[in-house]
Amino acid sequence: MTDLIKATVKRGQVREAVEQSLIKRRKRNRRFKMLGLGAVILGMLLLGVMFFSIISKGYSAFVLTDIQLEIYFDPEIVDPEGARNPEVLASAAYGKLVKDALRKEFPGINKRKEKRNLYRLVSTGATQQLRDLVLDDPTIVGTRQKLWLTADDDVDQYYKHGQSQSRLKEQQLGWVAQLRAKDALRTSFNTNFFTAGDSREPELAGIRGAIVGSFFVILITLGLSLPLGVAAAIYLEEFATRNRWTDFVEININNLAAVPSIVFGLLGLAVYINFFELPRSAPLVGGLVLTLMTLPTIIIASRAALKSVPPSIREAALGMGASKMQMVFHHVLPLAMPGMLTGTIIGLAQALGETAPLLMIGMVAFIVDIPSSITDPATVLPVQIYLWADSPERAFMEKTSAAIMVLIAFLILMNLFAIWLRRKFERRW
Template structure:
């Protein structure tokens, strides 16, 4: 081979090497860009999540504390028109608002004129008189005495104390007048106005007055609804998974059932609400707005999730466990109940908790069965009319009062807390009881 041929071969090899390096460089550049796109998408997603949570927490944090006004209340029998607290007719027609008005007049004797006094009375919540009524009925010995009582302030005063009212705008463009602002400043200077933890948010039911609205009714409604859902969906879902995985023959019918179960997991939740309305209410005439109906509807919705996760947990149990049990003389039922089921239970519980978390956040199916109604009473059982936390959030978000914005965000924070706790419980159970084969 001549030197000329050798040089040509070397040049060809050099060209091929350069081309290969160029291709590798492009490939590495594509991989770097792909990684950069992935990192950028994660960062963007986290930024939007942070914005969402920040907006919710910023708007809802103020709902966890409330403004109270200290007044010296005289339980004057003549003023309220009650001489006997055991007389229901007197209690029905009593002027309980006179207790608050007299206390305000005594605190601000220099305020005169009908409009100014009306503005003065509006510093206190309109339901404060009923709080005094309940206190007097619980303590009849207070009739004819005087005591200092902390009463809930009106929602506009509460917004003022939380910095949500701009007092620099003209008086006719804001809800708080200059007179009310001066009275509030007087109360602050004398220590008769304070901000405290808002217990009513967790102890009261729904109310048209923002300062008195709470989530206790919705929380108990969610509890009873999930209780019915868990009591029905867990045993039915686990039993269905065991039958399909261990006992059902592999034929056309079981294939159709499996396909339908997988398809039901993707059906919009409002379809289950329509089914519940048509069957449970129109056919079986179960009470509307009752947690038992909501639980039945959510059971239908969560069953596919529980069945699919339970079947996956059963499949994860090694065949050697089954073969060893059968080899020692156990029947198929004993093999499943004593060996397969205990080992698959952590995965089943995890799927069930995730299904319950999904049911806790559902709104659309419950709207279809009437759980959207305004219900101020606290439910005492699954058959009482109730609402749930997501529906309560939906109702508050549609109200015009400014204070309900904070209530809505506060309820969302509580709901997110429950959802996070349920998911953390699912992760804990999986980590604690998971067995690696």
């Protein structure tokens, strides 16, 4: 009887210990879940703060301030010969027309310093606007036209953000107030931001040159890295024998994926520019450098896609009499291609945001003209952001944030395209 009581008590103690252990385990699980949820929420909050900061600083770059002036297209200045010769019209002193219009709008300005301050209300790009108007329609020579001309960046910042973001002097503020009272100031969509190249003047600077340069660089990177990466992955996964040499190659491919990107820039500088003497700051060299950087990512992703194809596909193809080459290219490769394309797009998205290797090959140069080929001097969007971020003007600061928004939009679209490809063509075995 005593032994029975002891056994019962012992079983009760064991049960109680097990229950206590389960309670502790559940608490640990709840704490782990709360920590994981907290990490996700914190990450989302930080991401939201980053996006809010970028958007709040950059949205204003998509609008531009214009000033309305009455321009007299004086024939003595625009076309003194009266022959409407396009060469004469293109070389006329249109800046004098703007200055005359400003002096007429604000009479009584005689001092040289006051004149300089007055002329600074209008951007230097206004002369190009007038030149384009005359070349498109020479009949306006000799007429008066009320036109909206691009304002200087200081006026633009004052009109959009107030005195705290402007460097206008007290007299200039008075002139701007008069224009505002006459409804001669407005904001319009900043088409220059998407259609113009870089400029020393913030109100005239755009990202078209950087976008075209990025397009050429990514095009070269895709054209080289995709076939080379897929071919290397097929050889290593399907044809190469397992020995020390292939193990050495695989280890180095994995190591190359973790090498800092600036090392590839140094390699490109030493090989492509110094040895092969390819042009500096050219999309051709940029694409070659980014190809070296992207290849390991594509090879690793392509090998993973090949491994995901079930062995039964290979065995069935070989059992039906297909050669190994036919088995790989007719059966395995089509099934692995969605995963390969996904890895390629992710690798290209990474390359699109790279700056350090391109700085090493000279793509940090100030490029005004839009590149027309892969050998023309060019820059890319991340480098353009880097250049603008180094400029002290407030207008360049907002353009930096706006360019970051455009770059992030491209990256999001590329990643969404990769997700769509994976979901559309992915097969579950």
